[in-house]
Amino acid sequence: ETGVTQTPRHLVMGMTNKKSLKCEQHLGHNAMYWYKQSAKKPLELMFVYNFKEQTENNSVPSRFSPECPNSSHLFLHLHTLQPEDSALYLCASSQGTDGYTFGSGTRLTVV
């Protein structure tokens, strides 16, 4: 495993549901990230946390709500999503600002 674990691997949710994605890193890194990966698009940065403080919110709609209780755990709370939010959501961590270690992602389908 890469050292970054994401759960669940797959998620199907209705537009009125509330769900959460979880990410855990075992690498002792100080920074954690949420990225959205859609087909034929570059990876889109959503949120950045450094030492559990949010340092970046890349104009993400409020239906996505991040939570970082400590440097090892990161959550993405989802509510009233739209079908266009269907994508692969990737969590990553890094020590400083150098290369990232990514998890395997959560494949989200909004129906």
Add this chain to the structure above:
Amino acid sequence: GENVEQHPSTLSVQEGDSAVIKCTYSDSASNYFPWYKQELGKGPQLIIDIRSNVGEKKDQRIAVTLNKTAKHFSLHITETQPEDSAVYFCAANTGGFKTIFGAGTRLFVKA
């Protein structure tokens, strides 16, 4: 803000041939350029990186070159093997927590 363009979007080579993927960036303050490989069902994995004070870096069959003046950087894979088939992403970082990714190159290595 930073913008990273990556070409080609698809590349098909014969096993044993070389593959070259090219990227350009817009922000002259960018100083760190990682490359990631993403296999099916997995998150991107860092394979090599280069800093702006270096022109070239090699690691076995892969190498990266950087031309700061032209704002170009390239990934070179020699003696390609079927297991090199994947999507490759270039990225650029200015030293903060915001790494911008290219759109990706899907590499097919034909046996």
